[in-house]
Amino acid sequence: MKIASVHGTEFTYPTRRSVDSAGHSHPGPEGTAKMALLTITTDEGQSGYAFAPVEVIRPHVLEAFVRKVLIGQHPFQRESLWQGLEHWQRGSAGQLTDRALAAVDQALWDLAGRILGQPVYRLIGGYRDKVPAYGSTMCGDELEGGLSTPDEYAAFAEKLVARGYKALKLHTWMPPVSFAPSVEMDIKACAAVREAVGPSIPLMLDGYHDYSRMEALTIGRALEKLNFTWFEEMMNEQSMASYAWLAGQLDIPIVGPESLSGKHHSRADWVAAGACDILRAGVPGVGGISPTLKVAHLAESFGMQCEVHGNGAANLAVCAAIKNCRWYERGLLHPFLEYDEVPAYLNTLADPMDADGYVHLSQRPGLGEDINFDYIEAHTRH
Numbered sequence: 001m002k003i004a005s006v007h008g009t010e011f012t013y014p015t016r017r018s019v020d021s022a023g024h025s026h027p028g029p030e031g032t033a034k035m036a037l038l039t040i041t042t043d044e045g046q047s048g049y050a051f052a053p054v055e056v057i058r059p060h061v062l063e064a065f066v067r068k069v070l071i072g073q074h075p076f077q078r079e080s081l082w083q084g085l086e087h088w089q090r091g092s093a094g095q096l097t098d099r100a101l102a103a104v105d106q107a108l109w110d111l112a113g114r115i116l117g118q119p120v121y122r123l124i125g126g127y128r129d130k131v132p133a134y135g136s137t138m139c140g141d142e143l144e145g146g147l148s149t150p151d152e153y154a155a156f157a158e159k160l161v162a163r164g165y166k167a168l169k170l171h172t173w174m175p176p177v178s179f180a181p182s183v184e185m186d187i188k189a190c191a192a193v194r195e196a197v198g199p200s201i202p203l204m205l206d207g208y209h210d211y212s213r214m215e216a217l218t219i220g221r222a223l224e225k226l227n228f229t230w231f232e233e234m235m236n237e238q239s240m241a242s243y244a245w246l247a248g249q250l251d252i253p254i255v256g257p258e259s260l261s262g263k264h265h266s267r268a269d270w271v272a273a274g275a276c277d278i279l280r281a282g283v284p285g286v287g288g289i290s291p292t293l294k295v296a297h298l299a300e301s302f303g304m305q306c307e308v309h310g311n312g313a314a315n316l317a318v319c320a321a322i323k324n325c326r327w328y329e330r331g332l333l334h335p336f337l338e339y340d341e342v343p344a345y346l347n348t349l350a351d352p353m354d355a356d357g358y359v360h361l362s363q364r365p366g367l368g369e370d371i372n373f374d375y376i377e378a379h380t381r382h
C-alpha cells in the first residue's frame with residue numbers, strides 16, 4: 001500500500017463569524033468563507049481527509065513540499081513522513097507552516113482509521129469515550145447585548161451553565177476594542193461571572209495576550225481571590241522568562257504556551273524553565289496529532305496536565321486519548337451565534353455535547369467528521 005495522490009479542494013460555505021485586525025473571531029453579518037479539504041489517497045483507493053485554511057495547503061505547498069515527501073510512501077509511516085516534512089520547513093522560507101504539517105498528519109491519521117475501521121481516538125490512546133467540555137467564549141466586543149460589558153459576560157455565563165457546561169473560560173477584551181486592553185475591565189468581567197455562576201463552577205481567564213509582568217500580576221492576584229482555575233496567555237509567550245517569573249509569583253496555575261511556535265520542542269523548554277504549571281498544545285498549532293501527543297506525554301512525565309487548545313475532531317480525539325487533559329475546549333461561543341448549528345460542509349457536529357456537559361466521541365472510522373462531500377463538490381472553486 002502506497003500514497004498515490006495528495007490534493008486540496010477549495011470550497012466556500014456560509015458563515016456569521018468575522019475576524020478582527022488582531023485575528024480574533026466575532027459575530028458578523030451573514031457572509032461567505034473559504035476552506036480547503038486535504039485528501040490523501042492510497043494506490044488501493046482509500047482516502048483520508050483534513051480541513052485546513054486555504055492558504056495553509058495552497059497548491060504551492062502541496063507541490064513544493066507535501067507530495068515530495070508523501071507520494072510513494074506507506075501511509076502508516078506517519079512519524080517518518082512528519083519528520084520529513086519538518087526537515088523541509090527550515091529551508092521553506094516560512095512557506096511550509098506548522099498548520100500544514102498538522103493538516104497532513106491529521107489526514108494520515110484519518111486515513112489510518114478509515115482503513116482499519118477504527119476511530120482515531122482509540123488508535124492514539126483510547127482513554128475515554130466522552131470528555132467534559134468547558135465553554136470558551138469569543139473575545140469581548142462592543143456589540144450591545146453581546147460581550148461588551150461585565151454584566152453581559154455574566155448573563156452569557158448563566159446561559160452556558162444552563163446549557164450544561166461544567167466550566168467556563170473567558171476571552172475578554174483585546175485591541176482593536178476601543179477600551180482594551182484593560183486590567184480593570186478584565187477583573188470586573190471575571191468578578192461578575194463568578195458572582196453569576198456561584199463558587200463551584202471552574203472558571204478560567206484567557207485575556208489580552210500582551211500585558212506587562214506587573215499588569216499580569218495584578219490580574220492574577222484578583223483571579224486567586226475569585227478562585228479561578230487557571231490563567232492563560234496573559235503576556236507575550238515569546239518571553240518565557242516572564243512566564244517563569246509570573247508562575248513564581250502566583251498560586252493560580254499558569255497555562256501555556258498556546259500560540260508560541262516550536263511545537264513539542266519549545267514546550268519542553270517551558271517545562272524545564274518552570275514557565276507554566278499546565279502545558280498547552282493544539283493540533284493545528286503544534287503541527288498535528290502526533291506532536292500534540294508528544295507534548296501530552298511530556299507533560300504526563302512531569303506530573304503535569306496538558307490542556308488541549310481549541311475545538312474540532314482532531315483536538316477532541318487527543319482529549320479522549322489521554323488521561324492528563326481535564327477539559328475539551330468547546331467554542332468559541334457568543335450570545336449572537338448558535339454553536340450547535342451544523343456547518344454546511346458537515347452532516348453532523350464534530351463535537352456534540354449532552355445536557356451534562358459531555359462531548360461524545362464519534363464511533364465512525366477515522367477522525368469521525370461526518371463530511372458532506374456533495375456540499376463540498378457543489379461549492380468547490382474550480
Ligand SMILES: O=C(O)[C@H](O)[C@@H](O)[C@@H](O)C(=O)NO
Pocket residue numbers: 023024025136171206258309310
Ligand atoms: O487568540 C485567539 O484567537 C483565541 O483566543 C483563540 O486562540 C482561542 O482558541 C484560545 O485562545 N483558546 O484558548
Ligand SMILES: [Mg+2]
Pocket residue numbers: 206232233258
Ligand atoms: Mg487561549
